[in-house]
Amino acid sequence: MNQPKRYLITSALPYANGQKHIGHLAGAYIPADIYVRYLRAQKRDVVFVCGSDEHGTAIPIQAMKEGTTPREIIDKYHVIMKQNFDDLGISFDIYDRTSNAIHHETTQEFFTYLNDRGELEVKETEQYYDEQAQTFLADRYIKGTCPNCGFESAFGDQCERCGTALSPDELINPVSTLSGNTPIKKLTKHWYLPLNRHEDWLRNWILNEHQKDWKANVLGQCKSWIDAGLQPRAVTRDLDWGVKVPLPDAEGKVLYVWFDAPIGYISATKQWALNTGNDWKPYWQDKDTKLVHFIGKDNIVFHCLIFPVMLHLHNYIVPDNVPANEFMNLEGDKMSTSRNWKLDMQDYIDDFLKKENGGPQMADALRYYLTTILPENKDSEFTWKGFQDAVNGELVAVFANFFNRTFVLMHKLTNGKVPRFHNNIIDEKDKELIAEIESAKPRIEKLLEEYKFRDALFDVIDLARKGNKYMQEKEPWIKAKQVNAEGAILPEVQEQIDNCLHVCLQLCANMAIFINPFLPHTAKKMCQMMKVVDKMLEWENAGKTKLLSVGYSLRAPELLFRKIEDAEVQFQVEKLKKGLAQSKMEQEQNKQPVSQPSSIATTERIPEDKPEIQYDDFAKLDLRIGTITHAEKVEKADKLLKLQVNMGSQIRTIVSGIAQHFKPEDLVDKQVIVVANLAPRKMRGIESQGMILTAEQADGKLILVNPNALAENGSEVR
Template sequence: MEQKKFKRTTVTAALPYANGGVHIGHLAGVYVPADIYVRYLRLKKEDVVFIGGSDEHGVPITIRAKKEGITPQDVCDRYHKIIKDSFKEFGISFDIYSRTTSQTHNKLASDFFRKLYDDGKLIEKETEQYYDEEAHQFLADRYIMGECPHCHNPKAYGDQCEKCGSDLSPMELINPHSTISGSKPVIRKTKNWYLPLNEYQSWLKQWILEGHKEWRPNVYGQCKSWLDMDLQPRAMTRDLEWGIPVPVKGADGKVLYVWFDAPIGYISNTKELCEKEPEKFGNWEKWWKDPDTRLVHFIGKDNIVFHCIIFPTMLKAHGDYILPDNVPANEFLNLENDKISTSRNWAVWLDEYLKDFPGKQDVLRYVLTANAPETKDNNFTWKDFQERNNSELVAIYGNFVNRALQLTKKYWNGIVPECGELQDVDNTAIQEFKDVKDKMEEYLDVFKFREAQKEAMNLARIGNKYITECEPWKVWKTDPKRVETVLYISLQLVANLAIA
């Protein structure tokens, strides 16, 4: 099947929860690969927009607020600033990094829901849910804890057991209790609005399983496992206080489900950007409604179902929006052979790294890309960090650049000399460089960033080999004109390496 030619690309990176900082797992899984891809498109002078922002609704925010005795907005304000500042200092080149508590987002998300409601695309259902009589509120999944029915971990949540990894529903827990009051919850009836995923199942099968076989195996495989089962209607509203109020009469005390609200943040943040800089980015709708725009979501594997099944169904039901063309989701990064855990504080936090290793942003980018969990979970160790810095960045990359610049300083006072007649060794090095550039582009086009970086490092190896073979320090005594050409080519290789 011939690949479609697009006029522009909208790139989104998963919105981190504003209830804590960003760690190396987030960077390796989402933000570094997304940034590499966007920088690549910009180098090719392609029309691209890079959208990020904080996810400021949902239960994790309110849990932290209750724990600290502050408001959810206080939590969001604190961590939004930490995350935004960390990304900026680290060099993640978002065109905008906004938030889902903005007025622009509130209105767009409300209007989106209202259109689905008015068009009859949502169904109203009454269900039974756990209710905390002491706290006087219905309990979201994360406000319920009990014994896992599979591994009998006594601290499983209402949506997942973090010990065995099983997906759960609150009703499956043994001896459940409220994490708010500690009391045993009772069952009460409540009304919510659902997106009937089952009505879109045949369309999803056709769109993903037939239309996107080029997606990464982990993404395609997870989608297939969901689509091989009978999809069920998914609630798009919740009985919570913190969030965007459901814009429907009789929906008091209900807010939009965070996974309905959050991905719309990509759209609202684009709208906010275009309204701020219309001369540069134009109308926001061209980035989200024009079929000539390619939409690419960078996410972690735990968000595949939301970005490949739920959000596309929302977009399809709405009718005005384009659908994602690719969703390059990564697996997880472990730390020192142990799963990264925010609850255990087992992580390398970006804001702390930037303080402890000033000026070492590129070292971390390099190591995380070298260990990118593109096809399977991978591991970060400080020993590997040290070895890659010393034996690759310093001994190969740094060595070549230093040799080229020092020789130029020694023989030509730091001035770039002119290129003379090329010899076979020169042409070979130039051709090898061109071959590597072509390979890098092939890998970047299909989101294989680890392989692309390996090829980039090969540029430095070619440069070192070229200088060693040409021996300008010997040739200088008999043929300084020849040395001009060797140094000229070496400096051109350095310039190309800087871009790579």
């Protein structure tokens, strides 16, 4: 494939309704920044855009919580997020905001273009309306009793107690959060994007054109949505906060935030072009532009299905890749803002980026650890002990150690200058390390091009590890003890020392180039110590072994990183626990008594919550997908069925007590979730090799727990 003429790289627009945590940082911003810095080092034409997402119901709801206005909320958090990204080295070409006039104009133009060409549908539906407030109610402006658990303050989109996704129509005794009154149903008109019209185009574009180069998790989610059948999606909603619908018969309506937010990439590009005197159009309309979206997995449907349809209909380019990441957990539990179990970017900055605590190098320390645990293919976990081990055991003990040892020995044994290389005494160890330096470039380059950032970083650190091994085998400090009567190092020995330190110094220069996309502050500091300009960091210099000139004086060594102390780790863990305890106490104080709703029959059984477990407890379970190939009743056992389950690599016999709920013939070819590491147990003389998962409904009947989409037998369930 030919190299694109230009690149447009985007990171998901963060909601300007609160602080953002390191899970967000790892999901969409650090991977994008690594890729962009690599492209810039390649001297490619690249624009990196992002900005604050400032519309939708989350903003006015946060304003109500803080007793202020939506405008004050977005102004407050936009500034905080922009500064956080800057402090942590995220190098956007522009960080814009969707409240700007240029964004409103761009979004309205987009809507008008689609509407005028008949690409939108108009429908009338009944929605909840607050007569006192004289407004239609978005789902978050409605509260009621959850039909699942009986919680009396569930929102119209989700119950925050049991986590069930809801619609306003499902709530029992709904009330408006604006007036406290019971809302009425009233007809309202809205515009819809008929995604169902574009299933064939999406299927061909995603599942055929990108079958080999997109991540499996992205392809899987897209296929699941398409196979289930796409439905028209509302483009407008009744709300007073957002981009106004540009039609005379749409008063009181705004464009839905899912429609407006991704257009923020386009409006940000326009603003960048105005700021720099460039033309924005080639970046969105020229087929020779490579568009890449960096997002978390919760945004896949918007960036891989909905926004591409919008772009396609507008004759814009569609994304070349969407390397979405999974989620990052924290100390054995899912990050949660509501439970205060999180590490905000601002908290890390406050605790580690002050000059006395390490300054900008500690931004790189966080970037390093997050990159090593990027959730590229599955959920990962941040722990403070893991952070300490990564910094102390890898950055300090391997990478920085090699750089520091080289500079210390150079000043001690070659007068602080780059020694010459004596070709007449080159040995196999010299040749091996030189070959490693030269071969690292294409290997790291390929990994970066394929968005495999963890593997690429491992290769960079491994290069330093090989440098340490080479130096340890050469032992220049031991050789330096071989002196003549005047105390001077023997000439033939000095030549060996020269060769060793010359190769090590050339490796140091290469390490700066390779580490630059990942740890930009570190690369810059290395350049300062080598007394070279940042131009040396250009990718064309990678793999070369004559970057530092013979006889050139270099600065005295400085430590690249400091160690993370045990006390710091303990402080951060305790801080997390205190935050969680405080959150629990506040929730208990604000908890409303839950009464059994009258519309739920008293015969229904609502199971009590079981004791809380830790992530490690859950991780012990090995859950696998299997397909039932045969089912029969167990003789003289009314409740037992004997099942043969295809687990991919093997067929297992499982005895299950579900005979009173299922006919054997109805189970054949059904996919189920199996607890695969349950100890075997004999039942009626039959050894059962696992357990299938079922769910008990309120009336006592069982249903199978099975995957929403067809999965390969043996697939792990997480």
